Amino acid sequence: MKHDLSNSSARGHVTLVGAGPGDPELLTIKALKAIQQATVVLVDDLVNEAIVAFAQPTARIVYVGKRGGCKSTPQSFIEKLMVTAALEGENVVRLKGGDPFIFGRGGEEMEALHAAGVRVDVINGITAGIAAVSSLGVPLTHREHAHGVVFVTGHAKPGSAGTDWRALAATAQQARLTLVIYMGVSGAATIQNELLYGLPSDTPVAIIQNASLPTQRQAVCTLAELESTIAREQLASPSVIVVGDVLQGLLAAGVDARELPLKHRAA
Known part of the structure; x- marks a missing residue:
């Protein structure tokens, strides 16, 4: 009511x-x-x-x-x-x-x-995951590339086992899902290594920091380059990591996502 x-x-x-x-x-x-x-x-x-x-x-x-x-x-x-x-x-x-x-x-x-x-x-x-990927002009779902989307945390509750990234990667590959990872920057190395057990190394990835704000920064890379890209571009929290074939267009075009027009920035 x-x-x-x-x-x-x-x-x-x-x-x-x-x-x-x-x-x-x-x-x-x-x-x-x-x-x-x-x-x-x-x-x-x-x-x-x-x-x-x-x-x-x-x-x-x-x-x-x-x-x-x-x-x-x-x-x-x-x-x-x-x-x-x-x-x-x-x-x-x-x-x-x-x-x-x-x-x-x-x-x-x-x-x-x-x-x-x-x-x-x-x-x-x-939620930041939706705003982040929209700012790149990319959908989370697409009939040709992704049949669904999974929102998942990269920061486990202290004392818990956390996300089973290998199982998630296998499911994402089989079901053609986009992964949207919150709070994953600090654990990017582990996330990358575990996801590679089920996803191809050339799977497109985007990291978006401060989504929708004038201070937004982002980078596009492959899954194999996730950790090194975060370090090179000095991306930090709060950031959203998006993994999936919906980003293929940006990756294939060799687009530097830092130069993309941001559709939801504050004036």
Whole structure:
């Protein structure tokens, strides 16, 4: 059931809002309205400040950054902040980069809020994997090249086995899938070596950093060149790695992706 975000009640509620990949113009109208109506906004590290600026002047802005390799706010503390504020009657927006339910820990947060009896809504955002490949003028699926797409994380939860890259590569080859890898730069060497067990060494790859922003950088190479290309071009997080035959046109043309027109950059 949909809730009217403008209604107030004795108990507050939380809205998990996807801020999109970075470009403020890619924010949905529904997300914009939720931000403007919030009394408390909990902001992720990668959210563009131009999006945070849409909040009303009286709103309390709390930065709860979570980023691989950097000092992060504990997830349990973020969940406690949301629950406490909502139970105090606040209209809370949890503002997350991309989409809350694609590697955004939105599922964990929804479970915590439900357990505390807090009403929660979700507003989707454009995930970085879609914005990244679109900026190169390339689709994620194509009847001639890719029958599906897999979104996968390159950063395993501590203590877990992580992605079985060999099995994924075999499936991608057999089913003709595009792989979109989030948080994979630091583990690029392992990802490359494992994927090569199931995918040809000349499989096209694109690495896109800061998708949709004026600072976006990218490179196109083969799977065998993934690690060396990242090092040579000094690409870093946040980056998306795209693997698959949908990139064949760029690779075959010898295009330097750094010179491609970017369709979703902010003005």
